[in-house]
Amino acid sequence: MPAPLPPEIENLFSQRSNRHGQAAFTNPRGLEGRIALSAGYPDPSSMPxxxxxxxxxxxxxxxxxxxxxxxxxxxxxxxxxxxxxxxxxxxxxxxxxxxxxxxxxxxxxxxxxxxxxxxxxxxxxxxxxxxxxxxxxxxxxxxxxxxxxxxxxxxxxxxxxxxxxxxxxxxxxxxxxxxxxxxxxxxxxxxxxxxxxxxxxxxxxxxxxxxxxxxxxxxxxxxxxxxxxxxxxxxxxxxxxxxxxxxxxxxxxxxxxxxxxxxxxxxxxxxxxxxxxxxxxxxxxxxxxxxTLTEHIGELRKVYGGRRDAMVRALEAHMPAGVSWTDPDGGFFVWVTLPDGVKIGDIHPALKDQGVDVSPGTQFYFHGGGDNAVRLSFSFANEEQIDAGVKALAEAIRTAQSS
Ligand SMILES: Cc1ncc(COP(=O)(O)O)c(C=O)c1O
The missing domain is CATH 3.40.640.10 (Type I PLP-dependent aspartate aminotransferase-like (Major domain))
Incomplete structure (x- = not known):
């Protein structure tokens, strides 16, 4: 570990750098072994x-x-x-x-x-x-x-x-x-x-x-x-x-x-x-x-279309009353609105501990909001993982409702 810098070094950073803040370092290896319904990462098994x-x-x-x-x-x-x-x-x-x-x-x-x-x-x-x-x-x-x-x-x-x-x-x-x-x-x-x-x-x-x-x-x-x-x-x-x-x-x-x-x-x-x-x-x-690009896009549409359907099926099968979600024609994401009284902050830590990653709705707002919503990505996880992840989210919502 390098020696600590003198505190005056902080004065060197530009206003712009200070607005951006310091990076949260990420690494896709960190997703291994997790049910990742968070990031908009492409499907690893479809990489050409x-x-x-x-x-x-x-x-x-x-x-x-x-x-x-x-x-x-x-x-x-x-x-x-x-x-x-x-x-x-x-x-x-x-x-x-x-x-x-x-x-x-x-x-x-x-x-x-x-x-x-x-x-x-x-x-x-x-x-x-x-x-x-x-x-x-x-x-x-x-x-x-x-x-x-x-x-x-x-x-x-x-x-x-x-x-x-x-x-x-x-x-x-x-x-x-x-x-x-x-x-x-x-x-x-x-x-x-x-x-x-x-x-x-x-x-x-x-x-x-x-x-x-x-x-x-x-x-x-x-x-x-x-x-x-x-x-x-x-x-x-x-x-x-x-x-x-x-x-x-x-x-x-x-x-x-x-x-x-x-x-x-x-x-x-x-x-x-x-x-x-x-x-x-x-x-x-x-x-x-x-x-090859055209052929590959055709294959991706099949894979992701199947994943999309799997996610909607899982939501229909597992979610309690009061939860709603969007029904996208394409892309990677479904937006889930939580039932009245349940906030994403109440369920996110427990889900993480179970190895399930979702994106809290708050990340997508400029001035606050989104604490009653979750973005689920169906691009990275396979269909089995999607079902398990959605089931875990549904259980976490039920637990929050009953506490
Ligand atoms: C709407 C949107 N724009 C831009 C990007 C960034 O794409 P790129 O990987 O080309 O930087 C993403 C990636 O998640 C996205 O969802």
Whole structure:
């Protein structure tokens, strides 16, 4: 253990660092042997290990010199081409290379976008509850977050309009609206087309960019694909964000931003990394070009669709009266609302001691709330574990009700 630092060292840290605080160090090995219904980690048994090994071999043969070199700051050129093809085929997004930027995952992408648009004290709008990574980042950069409720049809438009009007009339134009239209993290709902269109109309009227986080886009298990905001928009105000984390492997650390070139050039200038991993990008290029990505997404839909069904079945079988939950068409998450009088803080420690991990609803709120809710992920645990984990949660709720 290094010697303690003198107390004055604390004065060295920036206000921004102090807002972010100190890291809670995590390690996926810590999930071994646990029933992990907490993290949005992809299924370990579906990792395409041999296909990726082959893609890496081919990439090194074809592009070895470039793959092991510093990279282009927009991203590996052949990956940009593959992404254009994928986005057109799977997301209905037609974009030029100037509208694309490769990043080290959607999390980094969101950080860069927020950094490029916001100064401390600015105001932004976000759906709530929302992805905990956004909650942490927005807190860290010192912006005021105005939350808008998500209901069973997506962002509540009346609330959004009232919030925008109040802020604009008060002379504070929001810097962006952050939303997850497909299989929202944490509640699992999908925004209707009407809501998507209304959001764009509001953004256009008020000149506010929308950050469309579409991390789960390809993982739809039922129903038809809905148009992305990027596809519906003609104003250049939508900034689209997605990732290979959920459809190949989160260990790639590879995602992308699609936006108007003016935004993209500002975002690219904030990246200091000598090109987002050209080596991994070259392998992913081969993975896409060979058709393996499309096949793999098909397999993942079956696996995760089965897990989704297993989780809903387990909830129906085990939960006491008064508990309700969402019924997602895709993605990784179900949002469970606890019965009156039961708080997640009452049951979380006991569940943890039994080896069952869930995500307390409080993690997804900016200014408090969510203590009557739990996010359950069905991506990482297998169907047997899902049943056992949901059963343990149900028993913990019953115990809390009777005490
Ligand atoms: C909505 C949402 N956005 C972004 C991310 C981060 O993705 P990445 O692994 O690409 O950083 C996640 C991951 O859980 C997510 O759920």
């Amino acid at each position: 290990r041999s296909d990726m090994a082959e893609a890496m071999r081919v990439a090194l043969e074809k592009d070895g010199e470039l793959a092991l070199q510093y990279g282009a700051n927009r991203g590996f050129d052949r990956l940009l081409e593959e992404l254009q093809t994928k986005l057109k085929r799977d997301q209905g997004i037609e974009c030029t290379e100037e509208e694309l930027l490769i990043v080290s995952g959607a999390g980094q992408g969101l950080g860069i976008i927020a950094d490029a648009l916001c100064d401390p004290g600015d105001v932004v709008i976000s759906e709530e509850p929302t992805w905990m990574g956004a909650v942490r980042h927005f807190r860290g950069i010192g912006v005021d977050v105005e939350p808008v409720r998500v209901d069973d049809q997506g962002t509540n438009i009346e609330e959004l309009e009232a919030t925008i009007n109040r802020l604009v009339q008060g002379g504070r134009r929001p810097k962006f609206i952050y939303m997850i239209p497909n299989f929202q993290n944490p509640i699992g709902v999908t925004a209707t087309v009407e809501r998507r269109q209304a959001l764009i109309d509001l953004a256009k009227e008020n000149l506010i960019p929308i950050i469309e986080d579409d991390a789960y886009s390809d993982l739809r298990y039922r129903g038809e694909r809905l148009p992305t905001l990027y596809e519906l928009d003609d104003s250049g105000l939508v900034i689209y964000l997605s990732t290979f984390s959920k459809i190949i492997g989160a260990g790639l650390r590879l995602g992308w931003i699609v936006a108007h070139p003016r935004f993209i050039s500002a975002f690219a200038a904030l990246k200091q990394e000598g090109g987002t991993s050209p080596f991994v990008s070259a392998a992913v290029t081969e993975f896409c070009a060979s058709g």
